[in-house]
Amino acid sequence: MSQVTFIAFDGSKMLIYAAAGLSLMENAVANGIDGIEAQCGGNAYCGTCRVIPVGEWAVRLGTRGDVEEGLLSSLDEGNALVRLSCQITVSEALDGLVVRLPESQS
Ligand code: FES
Numbered sequence: 001m002s003q004v005t006f007i008a009f010d011g012s013k014m015l016i017y018a019a020a021g022l023s024l025m026e027n028a029v030a031n032g033i034d035g036i037e038a039q040c041g042g043n044a045y046c047g048t049c050r051v052i053p054v055g056e057w058a059v060r061l062g063t064r065g066d067v068e069e070g071l072l073s074s075l076d077e078g079n080a081l082v083r084l085s086c087q088i089t090v091s092e093a094l095d096g097l098v099v100r101l102p103e104s105q106s
Pocket of ligand 1 (some may be wrong): 038086
């Protein structure tokens with residue numbers, strides 16, 4: 001299990017213990033994180049699972065995959081750090097991950 005902190009737009013923090021092998025989105029939904037809608041169920045076409053990695057995590061998560069990049073580009077997302085949590089697979093290497101949630105997922 002990896003400890004992951006979600007920071008809501010209002011600054012409130014929510015800590016979960018995320019299971020390896022599942023996506024960050026799946027872990028967030030399983031733990032009742034508000035603000036992760038995941039309308040497409042993790043198929044990388046809704047864009048409602050967006051998170052913004054904090055600090056060093058912007059680098060440690062690696063670069064966006066092609067599918068992820070394609071969707072985020074089409075959404076005209078102005079923040080280059082934004083990621084799709086459904087495309088991030090949790091592993092022990094992500095222990096301590098901190099991400100912010102956008103103001104809305106629309
Ligand atoms: Fe739809 Fe991530 S759940 S893009």
